[in-house]
Amino acid sequence: xxxxxxxxxxxxxxxxxxxxxxxxxxxxxxxxxxxxxxxxxxxxxxxxxxxxxxxxxxxxxxxxxxxxxxxxxxxxxxxxxx
Amino acid sequence: xxxxxxxxxxxxxxxxxxxxxxxxxxxxxxxxxxxxxxxxxxxxxxxxxxxxxxxxxxxxxxxxxxxxxxxxxxxxxxxxxxxxxxxxxxxxxxxxxxxxxxxxxxxxxx
Numbered sequence: 001x002x003x004x005x006x007x008x009x010x011x012x013x014x015x016x017x018x019x020x021x022x023x024x025x026x027x028x029x030x031x032x033x034x035x036x037x038x039x040x041x042x043x044x045x046x047x048x049x050x051x052x053x054x055x056x057x058x059x060x061x062x063x064x065x066x067x068x069x070x071x072x073x074x075x076x077x078x079x080x081x082x
Numbered sequence: 083x084x085x086x087x088x089x090x091x092x093x094x095x096x097x098x099x100x101x102x103x104x105x106x107x108x109x110x111x112x113x114x115x116x117x118x119x120x121x122x123x124x125x126x127x128x129x130x131x132x133x134x135x136x137x138x139x140x141x142x143x144x145x146x147x148x149x150x151x152x153x154x155x156x157x158x159x160x161x162x163x164x165x166x167x168x169x170x171x172x173x174x175x176x177x178x179x180x181x182x183x184x185x186x187x188x189x190x191x192x
Contacts, residue, residue, distance in 0.1 A: 045131035049138040056098065056142050063095035063149075070092045 085146065090153040096145060103144030110140030 114133040118125045166173050 042131045045135040049131075049135045052138045052142050056145060060095060060098055060145070063091065066091045067094050074092075 086150060086153055090149070093152060093156055096148045096152065098145070100145065100148050102148040102151075103141045106140035106144035106147070107137045108140070110136035110138070 111133055114129060114136040115125050117132065118128045123129060
């Protein structure tokens with residue numbers, strides 16, 4: 001019981017406490033402040049919404065054109081050139 | 083495999099304002115409101131950009147959903163009516179009875 005515990009303690013200490021060796025890291029953790037709006041996020045959201053609506057209207061118009069075109073074609077084929 | 087087969091384009095496309103779009107747009111908007119609620123933000127006034135984005139995503143998803151559903155229904159209808167046309171003996175219209183045959187004879191009791 002004691003042997004694994006002391007082994008674990010040795011392993012933990014052998015790693016070196018943060019104060020013993022100075023480590024450098026690129027990553028810094030900062031607390032988020034919500035004083036300023038996240039303008040990038042806002043811009044991205046509005047741009048994406050505008051793009052989605054533009055895509056929807058474009059797709060709908062294309063669908064309507066294609067449907068009308070096929071209707072005309074079918075009429076032309078069925079009735080023939082009377 | 084595309085979203086829908088080519089023959090689906092022969093169907094009339096759903097209008098921009100359709101039931102699924104309205105419902106899913108509303109769902110997206112409520113999801114944004116819920117997000118505000120969970121994050122302890124003012125529910126209606128905060129994150130308007132998020133509300134608009136979620137509602138738009140729902141609206142577009144609804145449009146394509148309705149297109150797909152209409153295609154599936156049209157396909158089923160076509161197969162059903164084709165079967166009915168090919169098997170007329172199974173779908174004979176019942177002989178219409180005239181009203182004179184339905185009623186009993188009138189024997190006045192005077």
